[in-house]
Amino acid sequence: MSESSREGDAQVDVALITRWQRGDQRAATEIVERHAQALARFAATHGVRDGVDDLVQDTFVRAFHSIDNFRSDSSLRTWLFTILKRLVLDRQRAERRSRNQVELDEGHAVQEFNALDGMVADEALLRVQQAVGRLSPLQREVFTLRVTEGMPYSEIAKMVDSTEGACRVHYHNAMRAVKEYLSDEGVPER
Amino acid sequence: MTDCPNGLMRDLLPEYARGVLGADDAARVAEHLDACAMCRAELALLGRVQDGLALGVPRMNVAAIVGALPKPQPVVRVMPRRGVSRHVWQYAAAAGLVLAVGGGIVWRRAPETGAVRVADSSHVAAAAGAESTQSTASVQSEHGITFGGGLSDLSLNDLQALLGQMDSVRTLPSTDPESMTPVIMNEGGKTL
Numbered sequence: 001m002s003e004s005s006r007e008g009d010a011q012v013d014v015a016l017i018t019r020w021q022r023g024d025q026r027a028a029t030e031i032v033e034r035h036a037q038a039l040a041r042f043a044a045t046h047g048v049r050d051g052v053d054d055l056v057q058d059t060f061v062r063a064f065h066s067i068d069n070f071r072s073d074s075s076l077r078t079w080l081f082t083i084l085k086r087l088v089l090d091r092q093r094a095e096r097r098s099r100n101q102v103e104l105d106e107g108h109a110v111q112e113f114n115a116l117d118g119m120v121a122d123e124a125l126l127r128v129q130q131a132v133g134r135l136s137p138l139q140r141e142v143f144t145l146r147v148t149e150g151m152p153y154s155e156i157a158k159m160v161d162s163t164e165g166a167c168r169v170h171y172h173n174a175m176r177a178v179k180e181y182l183s184d185e186g187v188p189e190r
Numbered sequence: 191m192t193d194c195p196n197g198l199m200r201d202l203l204p205e206y207a208r209g210v211l212g213a214d215d216a217a218r219v220a221e222h223l224d225a226c227a228m229c230r231a232e233l234a235l236l237g238r239v240q241d242g243l244a245l246g247v248p249r250m251n252v253a254a255i256v257g258a259l260p261k262p263q264p265v266v267r268v269m270p271r272r273g274v275s276r277h278v279w280q281y282a283a284a285a286g287l288v289l290a291v292g293g294g295i296v297w298r299r300a301p302e303t304g305a306v307r308v309a310d311s312s313h314v315a316a317a318a319g320a321e322s323t324q325s326t327a328s329v330q331s332e333h334g335i336t337f338g339g340g341l342s343d344l345s346l347n348d349l350q351a352l353l354g355q356m357d358s359v360r361t362l363p364s365t366d367p368e369s370m371t372p373v374i375m376n377e378g379g380k381t382l
């Protein structure tokens with residue numbers, strides 16, 4: 001599989017980080033412009049309804065504080081996603097604690113994902129969201145990283161602490177489940 | 191929707207849809223899509239999933255995020271530039287040699303501005319002598335600074351008088367050592 005486009009992207013990120021470390025603040029703006037929206041999408045797929053801006057901002061602040069720890073053996077975006085994911089888990093844990101709730105099982109997690117209910121004007125897109133929301137958390141994460149970011153299995157595997165082969169299986173199972181849900185619902189395909 | 195039996199092509203569809211494939215792979219997928227309705231349908235579904243997952247996601251305020259970021263902290267260390275100091279000492283040693291061999295002659299023959307320069311040289315040589323130069327010539331500049339042999343030959347009174355006279359020399363050496371230059375280094379100590 002050709003990696004040329006992705007490698008070019010990775011080189012741009014590394015060059016921007018180096019510029020920032022040398023004192024060029026404009027490089028920070030470019031880094032944020034390149035990844036902020038993807039982080040927001042990623043947060044949404046993790047069921048974050050409120051404070052997406054704060055979460056994404058916290059992610060960047062943490063990342064820039066420890067930018068020396070960034071190793072370019074994975075992409076900057078993957079590293080940022082990992083930080084955001086940790087923040088989401090921390091936040092969910094804190095919320096659960098404050099509500100004095102027991103650990104949510106996967107069934108609850110699926111409900112958690114329905115973050116955009118009522119906000120979606122397009123019925124067909126709402127169906128798509130429901131289809132994705134019914135996936136297991138692991139399937140959903142692999143599927144959305146693959147579909148929304150075009151992330152290679154090798155990077156996804158690092159993010160979910162699994163293997164490339166397992167991620168490929170999760171992706172194709174998720175795709176089958178989404179197709180089945182949409183065909184069961186009789187949603188016309190555009 | 192039936193799945194295409196070409197697993198490799200199906201695997202590339204998400205990256206094709208995101209436009210992150212290299213040119214060669216993108217061309218192969220495009221060629222396959224021309225001939226495969228199943229992959230065209232799956233590509234359309236991928237587009238819908240992308241739209242569905244992007245819908246309702248707030249637009250990020252880049253300026254606000256950047257404003258909250260820590261400022262870059264390049265490590266700044268003030269250190270003398272080795273090249274400059276070596277240059278100065280080479281000049282001082284050369285000046286000392288000139289004084290030792292024929293400073294007086296040069297001084298007498300030099301035009302008015304040249305005389306100042308010889309006096310400058312003696313100023314530098316006096317400093318250099320403390321380090322390394324063993325000057326044996328007896329030199330008297332226009333400012334009346336006089337010494338023969340090394341500085342070690344001078345008494346404390348002589349030295350104090352010499353220092354007082356040097357203070358009266360208003361013309362500075364033309365190779366006044368450059369000011370300390372900040373050298374920006376990164377965390378690893380590598381000069382940028």
Ligand SMILES: [Zn+2]
Binds near residue numbers: 229
């Ligand atoms: Zn096909």
